[in-house]
Amino acid sequence: MTTGSNERQSRLETVVGLSKQMLDVATNGDWQQFADLEQRRRQDMLACFEQPVDASEATAVRNNIKLLMTLNDQLTRCVQQAREESARQFQSLQQGRRAVGAYAR
Numbered sequence: 001m002t003t004g005s006n007e008r009q010s011r012l013e014t015v016v017g018l019s020k021q022m023l024d025v026a027t028n029g030d031w032q033q034f035a036d037l038e039q040r041r042r043q044d045m046l047a048c049f050e051q052p053v054d055a056s057e058a059t060a061v062r063n064n065i066k067l068l069m070t071l072n073d074q075l076t077r078c079v080q081q082a083r084e085e086s087a088r089q090f091q092s093l094q095q096g097r098r099a100v101g102a103y104a105r
Contacts (some may be wrong), residue, residue, distance in 0.1 A: 005057040011048045012064040015041055019071040026078040 018041040025033045053061050 004051060005054055008048050008051075008053070008057065009060055009064075011044050012061065012068075015044045015048065016064060016067055016071070018044065019068060019075065023071060023074055023078065026075060026082070029082065031082075 018037050022034055022037045022041065025031075025037065
């Protein structure tokens, strides 16, 4: 492996680590930290592929991408669940406001 491929592998490992952190903070509902981590992850991911992937590193890159795809699927499910929960809470709040308004009349 060349220095460039070592750097790419290191960045990919960082991206995987950030993805795992994102999953942890999403599970805890810390959406600000989630957004901060996602921004860092995006920058590292873009940097990973500024140069073409060399044949000697293709397998390692492919394996990391597969892992990232799995993590992204988990992140997507977590975000969708949070969105659905927020929508339910908003709907309950709206119903409560309508009920208070009806009683106030």
